Amino acid sequence: xxxxxxxxxxxxxxxxxxxxxxxxxxxxxxxxxxxxxxxxxxxxxxxxxxxxxxxxxxxxxxxxxxxxxxxxxxxxxxxxxxxxxxxxxxxxxxxxxxxxxxxxxxxxxxxxxxxxxxxxxxxxxxxxxxxxxxxxx
Amino acid sequence: xxxxxxxxxxxxxxxxxxxxxxxxxxxxxxxxxxxxxxxxxxxxxxxxxxxxxxxxxxxxxxxxxxxxxxxxxxxxxxxxxxxxxxxxxxxxxxxxxxxxxxxxxxxxxxxxxxxxxxxxxxxxxxxxxxxxxxxxxxxxxxxxxxxxxxxxxxxxxxxxxxxxxxxxxxxxxxxxxxxxxxxxxxxxxxxxxxxxxxxxxxxxxxxxxxxxxxxxxxxxxxxxxxxxxxxxxxxxxxxxxxxxxxxxxxxxxxxxxxxxxxxxxxxxxxxxxxxxxxxxxxxxxxxxxxxxxxxxxxxxxxxxxxxxxxxxxxxxxxxxxxxxxxxxxxxxxxxxxxxxxxxxxxxxxxxxxxxxxxxxxxxxxxxxxxxxxxxxxxxxx
Ligand SMILES: [Zn+2]
Numbered sequence: 001x002x003x004x005x006x007x008x009x010x011x012x013x014x015x016x017x018x019x020x021x022x023x024x025x026x027x028x029x030x031x032x033x034x035x036x037x038x039x040x041x042x043x044x045x046x047x048x049x050x051x052x053x054x055x056x057x058x059x060x061x062x063x064x065x066x067x068x069x070x071x072x073x074x075x076x077x078x079x080x081x082x083x084x085x086x087x088x089x090x091x092x093x094x095x096x097x098x099x100x101x102x103x104x105x106x107x108x109x110x111x112x113x114x115x116x117x118x119x120x121x122x123x124x125x126x127x128x129x130x131x132x133x134x135x136x137x
Numbered sequence: 138x139x140x141x142x143x144x145x146x147x148x149x150x151x152x153x154x155x156x157x158x159x160x161x162x163x164x165x166x167x168x169x170x171x172x173x174x175x176x177x178x179x180x181x182x183x184x185x186x187x188x189x190x191x192x193x194x195x196x197x198x199x200x201x202x203x204x205x206x207x208x209x210x211x212x213x214x215x216x217x218x219x220x221x222x223x224x225x226x227x228x229x230x231x232x233x234x235x236x237x238x239x240x241x242x243x244x245x246x247x248x249x250x251x252x253x254x255x256x257x258x259x260x261x262x263x264x265x266x267x268x269x270x271x272x273x274x275x276x277x278x279x280x281x282x283x284x285x286x287x288x289x290x291x292x293x294x295x296x297x298x299x300x301x302x303x304x305x306x307x308x309x310x311x312x313x314x315x316x317x318x319x320x321x322x323x324x325x326x327x328x329x330x331x332x333x334x335x336x337x338x339x340x341x342x343x344x345x346x347x348x349x350x351x352x353x354x355x356x357x358x359x360x361x362x363x364x365x366x367x368x369x370x371x372x373x374x375x376x377x378x379x380x381x382x383x384x385x386x387x388x389x390x391x392x393x394x395x396x397x398x399x400x401x402x403x404x405x406x407x408x409x410x411x412x413x414x415x416x417x418x419x420x421x422x423x424x425x426x427x428x429x430x431x432x433x434x435x436x437x438x439x440x441x442x443x444x445x446x447x448x449x450x451x452x453x454x455x456x457x458x459x460x461x462x463x464x465x466x467x468x469x470x471x472x473x474x475x476x477x478x479x480x481x482x483x484x485x486x487x488x489x490x491x492x493x494x495x496x497x498x499x500x501x502x503x504x505x506x507x508x509x510x511x512x513x514x515x516x517x518x
Contacts, residue, residue, distance in 0.1 A: 008269060009264075009268045009269055009273060010269055011264070011265040011266065011268075011269050012264070012265060013265070014261070014265070017265060042266075042382075043262050043265070043266045043379070043382075068285060068386065069281050069282055069283070069284045069285035069386050070281060070284060071276075071277055071280045071281055071283075071284070071332035071333055071334070071335065072332065072333035073271050073276075073277045073332045074329075074330045074331060074332060074333070075274070075276060075277070075331060075332065077271045077273070077277070079269075079271075080271055083330075083333075084271060086270055086271040086272050086277045086278075086281065086332070087270075087281075088281055088380070088381045096381055096382065097266065097381055098266060098267045098270045098272050098379075098380075098381035099270050100270050100271070108333060108334075113284060113285060113288050130269055130270075
């Protein structure tokens, strides 16, 4: 499939991350947690970055988050039409992830740090569904 | 065990600076290298250690005509060269080589024979978990921590803008600076919006250029024509290339670790420092640098700059070449920070700090990913 500038640059899942993208397709935000020290972490890997244990499990996150920080990008970016927030959210379980904030205006007045958010899933194609966040209902 | 000190005995930038459409990236390395060799009174035959980033060190060695017994191709972005200095110092102390050349050349604007940027700035995982959301270039990655920083310390966008204003004042004194005209906070705020809260004048330049340093042991350094610039302390660390995974958006762990060990190695206090260079790819970075190096308490760097302490006549002149915001920024700026530190310690800077004896240069690789710190001085401890 040929790419053009209007298409969003999509992730290419790896053996270590496939569970995450399988999860988003099923409407689930999957994190990993260490079976030894109990800490949750992101992005995916088959071991714990806090204690090096390979005893880790995949589990569904709540999808609740708060807005940690962002910029509103005004530069032309593949897959985006006009200014849009490139955001980092803190998940209820602790880890942070980059995402976009949808279903709200992309303005500093609307995007307030620490505002509560919830995950929403946006299908891109048969393989990839992206986890995005919207103001919590 | 106390090792012998190492000194900079040759330092130079490329002959031209800014827009250099007639030189390849490899030749920018070579142009800087030849200028530094001339500065030291050496030829390539005198060099037995080589380090560079962007171009592979074996490529450069054969191009220059160097037969090295020590090679370092550490390539961790903008502070690669600061790490090269640290690694070269240890190599000279260990006897692996006697005279090292460290070069940088980058056709960042004209893109002549240029390596260019990697597909993903933050590596494969960044490509998978940041790029799809628009975190694909420095203006939308490096900048993300700033709003959290401003909120935590009750600061405003004007506090970011004044960093660019302060550095432009220094650039006005530097004939080689790309931008020299004075600017106001309003000029900065009213320039083109790039990624809110960052406007164009809060973002670094993209230019062509290069620089090179030549290092040798302190006992040999005395025989060179230039006054030796001694390396008093060094530090390096990293946190990680994904900006979304930086642990605290109000402070850089890599800055703190690299700075602390450099000061400990130098055995000096912050008050002993006469001059500072902090890699300024974007206007918020000097705020982090001043605080994480321990010159200001958390949240106080903006006030420190506002009060004039980093400006002409201030107690801690900072980014006196105009910085990446106004002087030049080819993509990997760390070399230019060190060049200005060396000029200041030699007493030859365009905006010379009177009597500068100790200068600190803080470099960054990636977006708060890697850090290197070097403390230069004009005297042995
Ligand atoms: Zn663990």
